[in-house]
Amino acid sequence: MADATTEPLLTPTTDDDGAPFWTYAARGELRIQACTACGELRFPPRPCCPHCQSFASDWRRMSGRGRIWSYVFPHPPLLPAYAARAPYNAIIVELAEAPRIRLVGNLVATPDGELDSVAPERLRIGAKVQVVFVDVGGTVVPRWLLERP
Structure with a gap:
């Protein structure tokens, strides 16, 4: 189980x-x-x-556009299910239409990209992003793509 x-x-x-x-x-x-x-x-x-x-x-x-307000790459100890996915990013996105609204998610290279699909050096505070929705195990979650890859 x-x-x-x-x-x-x-x-x-x-x-x-x-x-x-x-x-x-x-x-x-x-x-x-x-x-x-x-x-x-x-x-x-x-x-x-x-x-x-x-x-x-x-x-x-909302338009689904925003900018990276902050980000982190989690370090061990990680839950075992996430350890194999490391290094991956967790980002905070400030929405374009509502700068006081911030959502947490992951930056991915493609809509169906893995959590580690964006190289760490590509993340920048202020980078423009666009939301995508991905079905992960039966739940649709928002993830983010760079507007200019």
């Missing part, structure tokens, strides 16, 4: 507030929760707007 030490973490933990994010991702859409009272975008999703305290929200479609 597989466990977290032998299998990659594939299934996101969802709640009622975050479930729409994954539903839209499965459709190939990057959407961010927005307050319908004041218009502010928020991520991670939550029931109440931190700006005006309204509980009214909807999901706005």
Whole structure:
């Protein structure tokens, strides 16, 4: 039987507030929760707007463009399922339309590229990226491609 030490973490933990994010991702859409009272975008999703305290929200479609705000290459000790994939990157992407919204993911060379498909020296803070959606073990997750490879 597989466990977290032998299998990659594939299934996101969802709640009622975050479930729409994954539903839209499965459709190939990057959407961010927005307050319908004041218009502010928020991520991670939550029931109440931190700006005006309204509980009214909807999901706005984003272009999927952004820039690398930060990145890291995890070092051992790693979960065994990830050790064979190292070195791989984990990036934080600042969305073009919403600079206060930042998403975590991986930079890959092609939409179906492996986690280690981009050489470490190619990552740069500020590099422009575009979201792609990939089915990983039955869950569609956002990953990122350089806009100019």
